[in-house]
Amino acid sequence: MSSLPLVSPAALGRPVDVVATAWPTLVFERLSAMPKLAGVTPASRLDVRPAPQMVPSGVREIDTLTGGLPRGCLTEICGPASSGRTSVLLAALAAATQRQEVCALVDISDAFNPHSAAAAGVNFEKMLWVRCGGSKQKAGSPQRHRDTEKKNGKIEKPVEQALRVTDLLLQSGGFGFVIIDLGDTSLKMARRIPLTSWFRFQRAVEHTATVLFVISQVPCAQTCASLLLKVSGKKLSALSCQLSAGTSPAHAQLLNGLQVQGELLRSRLERKPAGTVTTAFTTKVG
């Protein structure tokens, strides 16, 4: 260690108020004089990370709650089946494609319904759909033999494919939205996704204009998600009981008026409002 004193004897001899005002400057001067600590920036002088730009999610109530979806961050929406996750996804996708942004949907379970998306207003020209679960190349050539050996002859799992595809999409850059649909992936498989992958994705979208959007049954990205929203069918059970007890014939009933409740579980944004919101979805099945 350097033998330089942290506080000069001259400063110690001065009145207390003078020492107090000069203290931080002196400390920084002494720190910069020490070769080992020359490159260290004190925490008090670190730059404040700028607030991310927010974009509309397509659902007014969610925008009111969260301020929109943050660019350059990972946003996760979780909920069980029939909770309205995909409806929110389609609304966000429609809003982004109508803003002329190029979007990519990594569909792990190949569950995307084009007719629903068309009804939601998604512009297909701006949407790249990657349907995971396809088989690898056929065997036959020397190159393919090596690939097959590399994978031990096994067909890649859809989740692994999705992670690789997402990596490629994020590295390519320029996408306004990259959506990973884990909606039908089993909890076991979803939890097997290593946390390092989510960290990598988060780092890849950081400082870019891409919104990384994940829908799943349970929270998967954990601390990597800047915004975590939980959705659930609020009045589904009451509605179904009411309808099943109704006297009208079945063919006169329509799936209509489902209400979805959204709850903000985590937000790393400037303000962290905690609360719940419900929004009404009108049925317009494509």
Add this chain to the structure above:
Amino acid sequence: MSQYFACIFVPDFPVQALLRAEPELRSQSLAVLEGKAPLQTVFAVNENARRAGVDTGMSKLQIEPCAGLVLRARSLPQEAAAHAALLDCAQSFSPRVEVHGCDTIVLDLAGLQPLFGPLPKIARALSRRASDLGLETNVAVAGNPDTAVLAARGFSGVTVIPEGKEAEQLGSLPVEVLLGNSAQESGQLLLTFSRWGIRKLRDLAALPDVALSERLGQTGIHLQKLACGATSRTLVPVEPALIFEEVIELEYPLLLLEPLAFLLGRLLEQLCARLEARALATQELRLCLELENGWQTEDLSTNNGATGVLARSGQSRLFQRTLRLPVPLLDSRTFLKLLQLDLKAHPPGAPIVKIQLSAEPVRPRAAQNGLFLPPSPEPEKLELTLARIAGIVGEDKVGSLELLDTHRPGGFRMQRFAPEPISPQRHRDTEKNNSTFLFPVSSLSSSVSLCLCGDSSNDLVTALRIFRPPVDVVVTMQDGKPAFINCPQRKEIQGEILWAAGPWRSSGDWWEQEGWARDEWDIAVQGEAGIALYRLVRDRLGGRWILEGTYD
């Protein structure tokens, strides 16, 4: 203002045509053979081979003892490609270009000095451009085309002959440059000059013209004028077709994709340099591989961007791939990666003996992105990303989709993803429509609790998640409605149906073999995590029940 002409001459043209594909041979002795075995003779040699004592006309047997001599067969397609590259080089400077055989090009330099600078600078730029295209050339600039041709053939490197100094500069050249490479008549003339003791052009220029005319006729007078640099003629310009094609004929069949990629990289660099010289780009690359005979292969499939054809031509078979790009590109690395990925997915399946690569020229993309336009992927990166993703999930599983004009369920098809560039005007219109979105985070209260159960201004849609393939279920009917469901494949979908709405009957295509008829039900089933809504379908033609998807 006096007129000037430049001549680009490629010494040892057949050798240079081969060296474009194999530049590592430049430092070695190389001889190009012509003829059928075993009567092959040397057709051309490079400087190193000439120093080693190898000359044109020698038989293969005579030169085989030379150590370190590399032998190659003459390749007419590669010579044609080299000549086309030479033309591209000249055309990138001047539209008035005259062809003097395959190795010599003359171009008119009128009006080029304000654009490219003084004559020496133009000559050096010509030489550099030709070097970029893989050709080591001699460039000469003179006041008339013939003098430029003689100087280019006689002097190596860059030569500029000022006006009035033609005879002086050409005087030191041997008389052989007058006659070029041609045949019997030139041989007789050279013999005559040799007998007269005329070795240099200045000797020929000093002969009395009347006496020369008496002995050699008008040919002699013409040659003397050429030697003095005193000819005058107009240029005969050609308009070469825009064909961009590069060929390599391989000495040995290629078995692996890595060396093939190495050669493809060279061809692509040459093609891109030629396209760049003509200020063009390409949107379609065609790769044609000639395969060795006697190998079995498999069927070729097609994808969005690339198509494949396997054809038989005589004794050999041709393997063709066409790479179509959404936007004009001019990046050899991108092309190479795309071709690699395509060949990895569709290998030729047999050893390759000849590679032919051609590009369809188009005008380059002239686009300037606006500062405030939304993000969009770069076309080059996007193409590579799509090709890589296709390698992971399959070619038919990536792209954008197009809805078909049919009521049949699943009426869509995948197509190539090529987002159109965003026009600033369209973006401004979109921005106006979205300008009502004003939700600064800081304006929110610290705790927000909203309950908006009433009408929402957003017209949201209940989405249906499709099961691909559909799930077979067993349904028990009660009072004409589904009452119980059991799904052997998914154990969570079983039990009493809490609510059912339907049926909605639809049918179509009954006039064809692929007719369909179905009854759709919307049902609610109690699941582990709550009530789930499904679309239940009864296939009226097959009589089976399926779950088509879940509402989410």
